[in-house]
Amino acid sequence: MHMQNLGGxxxxxxxxxxxxxxxxxxxLGPYVWDLRRMAVSILLAAKENALSSSxxxxxxxxxxxxxxxxxxDFKGTNDELSYRLSESNTNGVVKDLIQEAAxxxxxxxxxxxxxxxxxxxxxxxxxxxLQPVSSSTYSDITGAMSSYIASIPSSKRYSNSYYTLKDIxxxxxxxxxxxxxxxxxxxxxxxxxxxDDDRILEMKQEGSSAVAIxxxxxxxxxxxxxxxxxxxxxxxxxxxxxxDPLIGYTTVSSIPxxxxxxxxxxxxxxxxxxxxxxxxxxxxxxxxxxxxxxxxISDKDYDAAIIAVSVDKEVTDITNGNKAVxxxxxxxxxxxxxxxxxxxxx
Numbered sequence: 001m002h003m004q005n006l007g008g009x010x011x012x013x014x015x016x017x018x019x020x021x022x023x024x025x026x027x028l029g030p031y032v033w034d035l036r037r038m039a040v041s042i043l044l045a046a047k048e049n050a051l052s053s054s055x056x057x058x059x060x061x062x063x064x065x066x067x068x069x070x071x072x073d074f075k076g077t078n079d080e081l082s083y084r085l086s087e088s089n090t091n092g093v094v095k096d097l098i099q100e101a102a103x104x105x106x107x108x109x110x111x112x113x114x115x116x117x118x119x120x121x122x123x124x125x126x127x128x129x130l131q132p133v134s135s136s137t138y139s140d141i142t143g144a145m146s147s148y149i150a151s152i153p154s155s156k157r158y159s160n161s162y163y164t165l166k167d168i169x170x171x172x173x174x175x176x177x178x179x180x181x182x183x184x185x186x187x188x189x190x191x192x193x194x195x196d197d198d199r200i201l202e203m204k205q206e207g208s209s210a211v212a213i214x215x216x217x218x219x220x221x222x223x224x225x226x227x228x229x230x231x232x233x234x235x236x237x238x239x240x241x242x243x244d245p246l247i248g249y250t251t252v253s254s255i256p257x258x259x260x261x262x263x264x265x266x267x268x269x270x271x272x273x274x275x276x277x278x279x280x281x282x283x284x285x286x287x288x289x290x291x292x293x294x295x296x297i298s299d300k301d302y303d304a305a306i307i308a309v310s311v312d313k314e315v316t317d318i319t320n321g322n323k324a325v326x327x328x329x330x331x332x333x334x335x336x337x338x339x340x341x342x343x344x345x346x
Contacts, residue, residue, distance in 0.1 A: 001020070001033075001034035001037050001038050001291065002037055002038060002040075002041035003038065003041045003042065003045055003269060003271050003287070004022075004041075004268065004269060004271070005020050005021060005022040006018065006019070006020060006021065006269040006287060006290060007019070007021040007097070007101075007266055007267055007268045007269045008097040008098045008099075008100060008101030008102075008265075008266065008267040008269075009021055009101055009263060009265060009266045009267075010101060010102070010263065010265035010266075011084075011240070011241065011242035011243070011244075012242040012243060012244060012245055013242040015084060015086060015242065016086060016087065016098050016099075016101055016102040016265070017084045017085055017086055017098065018085040018086075018090060018094050018097060018098050018286060018290065019084070019085070019240060019290055019293075020239060020240070020290060020291075020294055021266060021268070023232050023235040023236045023239065024204070024206065024209075024232055024258075025209045025210055025211060026209065026231065026232055026234070026235020026236065026238075026239070027209040027211035027212055027215075027218070027219050027231070027235070028211075028215075028218050028219035028306065028307070029211045029214070029215055029218060030215075031295055031311065031315060032330070033211070034291055034294075034295070035064065035067065035291070035330055036330055036333050036334060036337070038063065038287065038291065039060045039063070039064075039330050039331065039333070039334035040334045040337045040338055040341065042056065042059055042060050042063060042280075042284055042334075043056050043057075043060065043334050043335065043338045044338055044341065045271040045274070046059055046274075046280060047338075048271075048272075049271070049272065049274055049275060049280070051277060051280065055277045055280075057331050057335075058277070058281070059277065059280045059281055059284050060284075060327075060330065060331050060334060061327050061331065062281050062284055062285055062288070063284040063285065063287055063288040064288065064326070064327045064330055065285075065288070065323075065327075066284070066285040066286070066287075066288030066289050066292070067288035067289070067291055067292045068292075068315070068316070068319055068323060068326075070288065070289045070292035070293070070296075071292045071295070071296060071311075071312045071315045071316050072312075072316045072320075074292065074293075074296045074312035075310070075312045075313045075316045076313070078301070080292075080293055080296035080297045080301065080312065081241065081297060081301060082241070083241075083289075083293050084241065084293075085098075085286055085289060085290060086098060087099055087102070090286055091282065092279055092282040092283065093273050093274060093279055093282070093283050094282065094283050094286045097267055097269060097270075100267050101265045101266060101267040102265070104264050104265050104267070105264060106196075106197070106264045107196065108264065109200065109262065109264035110122070110196070110198060110200075113125060113130065113169075113185065113200060114167075114187060114198070114200075116195055120195070121166070121195070122166060122167075122187065122195040122198050123166065123167045123187070124167045124168070124169040124185065124187055126169070128172070128173075129171060129172045129173050129174075130169040130170070130171060130172075130185065131169060131170045131172060132169065132170070133168050133169065133170050133184070137168075137170075138168055140252050140253055141165070141168055141184065141186070141203070141252055142165055144250040144251060144252045144257075145163060145165060145250070147250040147251065148163070148248045148249065148250035148259055149163050149248070151230070151233070151248035151249050151250065152245070152246070152247075152248045156245040158191070158245075161189060162188065162189060162190060162191060163188050163189070164188060164189040165186060165187070165188060166187040166188060166189060166198065167186075167187040168184055168185070168186055168187070169184065169185045170182070170183070170184055171183040171184060171185050171202070181204065181205040181206075181207065182203075182204075182205040182255065182257075183202065183203065183204050183205065184202075184203040185200055185201070185202060185203070185262065186200070186201040186202075186203055186259070187199075187200055187201075188200075188201060199246065199261055200261065200262040201246060201259050201260065201261060201262065202259065202260055202261070202262045203257050203258075203259045204257060204258050204259075205255055205256070205257055206228035206229045206231070206232050206249075206256050206257065206258050207228055208228060209228075209231065219231070219306070223305075223306060227249060227251070227256050228256040228258075229249030229250065229251075229256040229257045229258040229259075230249045230256075232249070232258040233247050233248060233249050233258055235298075236260075237302070238297070238298035238302040238303070238306075239294040239295075239297065239298045240294075241297065244260050244261050244263070246259070246260055246261040247259065247260040247261075248260075292312070295311050295312070295315070296311060296312040298311070299311035299312070
């Protein structure tokens with residue numbers, strides 16, 4: 001978990017929210033690891049934005065306070081199941097981000113990546129970042145669609161015609177940790193035969209979570225069928241409310257993939273806009289609430305076979321009376337880790 005895992009988005013209930021948008025590393029692990037990694041990313045971003053070390057540490061503590069306070073709010077309730085950060089309960093950069101996402105539309109996304117050809121069919125453009133695939137790859141992906149459709153719960157599944165493939169492109173130049181992995185864009189028919197409501201699926205190759213290297217087997221592979229695309233799908237569903245109904249997984253040439261809609265309404269979080277301590281404090285306060293919500297709904301509320309306890313209760317009970325020490329530990333860890341990151345970078 002780091003700052004650039006956050007963004008503005010529209011959920012399946014048509015609500016525009018600020019939430020986590022990237023679950024490629026999703027796995028079962030100690031909750032403090034998310035907090036530590038977020039703290040490191042906050043310190044690094046604050047330094048890049050020319051804030052002092054003292055101000056950066058204050059921002060981390062504010063993030064942690066927001067996390068702990070929201071976990072305490074969730075304890076003994078089911079409020080986490082409906083909790084969301086929208087433009088009605090945010091301000092500053094985060095509110096602007098949500099409003100930017102809300103102002104986007106499907107036509108602009110389709111116009112960015114596709115065109116309607118002389119036969120009146122919508123197809124992908126070919127650019128330096130969108131490359132045609134070989135006939136064998138096209139055939140392999142087409143053949144894997146039935147497995148993808150079957151991975152979607154029947155209650156969320158549309159008619160088979162919805163998923164009819166119209167075109168495929170290899171997507172180049174996207175991602176950070178996923179650079180070098182296969183990523184495809186799939187154009188599908190969508191809800192009607194009209195060309196203005198086609199959907200774009202992003203199909204991403206998934207590898208083992210880095211967390212699994214540190215704590216192998218903590219999330220039994222039987223939970224996700226030893227399929228890394230299924231793991232990411234489960235993590236996404238566990239930590240988001242009103243998840244994308246098109247999320248699923250499949251296998252192509254023995255490579256696991258996760259698929260979801262390339263949403264027209266998603267905007268990445270730009271930390272360079274946090275140019276003052278006040279802006280940074282506000283944004284990271286909301287981020288702390290997001291992480292708390294992610295943790296609180298992914299416990300027994302999602303699947304008691306994976307996590308049998310109430311995480312919000314456990315975290316609150318452990319940290320009550322020890323918040324100052326808890327925050328000191330996270331901040332000191334992050335300061336040391338930032339030094340290591342800078343040494344590694346040089």
